[in-house]
Amino acid sequence: MNSKPDTRTLSFDAIEEKRRTAQKLRKTGMTRAEISEIVGAHPDTVGRWLKIPPNKLKINKRGPKKGEGTLLSKEQSDRIKSLITNRTPDQLRLDYALWTRQSVQQLILQEYGVELAVRTVGDYLKRWGMTPQKPQKRAYEQRAPEVKKWLKEEYPDIKARAKSENAEIYWGDETGLRNNCQHERGYAPKGKTPVIKLNANSESINMISAVTNQGKVRFRFFEGTMNGDILIDFMMRLVNSADRKVFLILDNLRVHHCKPVKEWLEDHKEMIEVFYLPA
Numbered sequence: 001m002n003s004k005p006d007t008r009t010l011s012f013d014a015i016e017e018k019r020r021t022a023q024k025l026r027k028t029g030m031t032r033a034e035i036s037e038i039v040g041a042h043p044d045t046v047g048r049w050l051k052i053p054p055n056k057l058k059i060n061k062r063g064p065k066k067g068e069g070t071l072l073s074k075e076q077s078d079r080i081k082s083l084i085t086n087r088t089p090d091q092l093r094l095d096y097a098l099w100t101r102q103s104v105q106q107l108i109l110q111e112y113g114v115e116l117a118v119r120t121v122g123d124y125l126k127r128w129g130m131t132p133q134k135p136q137k138r139a140y141e142q143r144a145p146e147v148k149k150w151l152k153e154e155y156p157d158i159k160a161r162a163k164s165e166n167a168e169i170y171w172g173d174e175t176g177l178r179n180n181c182q183h184e185r186g187y188a189p190k191g192k193t194p195v196i197k198l199n200a201n202s203e204s205i206n207m208i209s210a211v212t213n214q215g216k217v218r219f220r221f222f223e224g225t226m227n228g229d230i231l232i233d234f235m236m237r238l239v240n241s242a243d244r245k246v247f248l249i250l251d252n253l254r255v256h257h258c259k260p261v262k263e264w265l266e267d268h269k270e271m272i273e274v275f276y277l278p279a
Helices: 012-028 032-039 042-052 074-086 101-113 118-125 144-164 228-241 259-267
Strands: 128-133 167-180 188-191 202-211 219-223 244-252 270-278
Touching: 012 032, 012 042, 032 042, 042 074, 074 101, 074 188, 101 118, 144 167, 144 244, 219 228, 228 244, 228 259, 228 270, 259 270
Parallel strands: 167 244, 244 270
Antiparallel strands: 128 188, 167 202, 202 219
């Protein structure tokens, strides 16, 4: 049995040529099955082609032309683009700090009563030359080969030990919180970084936390610089809240290796072990 190609995968010009060939062959007295073998299409498809009037064999490309079929008119589109370029969301009574797809979605609804899907808003932003701008951050000290080796060789051993000893793995780290911190991305024209107004009076607090692969989180706030006493207090709280042994994975911050921390871990090795990530 000869398989026929799917004509939907062919170009418009190729389909049009096959249609004309089928009608010419029909005039010679050939059956649909015979024509089917010659043009490489299913007999039912050939049957539909033979019913098309000769003056309508040409295929019109499907889909709207550029600029047509959009949900916003050109005037509406131009105004929304102008507002995004020259104003911030809070200036337009929107509860956002930067332009995101959601905030633009709300702006369009507020201005024109048109409710667009977030994905459609993203298409408009791309069409307007807007890009989500946020610098990519990567620690220059990171040694990628060593990290890859650790994940491939050392972590599986830690995971296997945790399973055999009924221990729970936590990933620990420290961070700082500031009232003038801003990490959100916002859309803006290329080359024109958005500006956000922040509180001039800076307040901050630090936090040490640990999270399991299942999403369980333990954290402790502290003021000032991280030190051995704070880390020991956090690990003690972590052990007391756990119902089994703790495997804590930390980075190589100097305080994580300090003498008081090592001594405390030695005294509590039945309850907690610490493993260190590569540099």
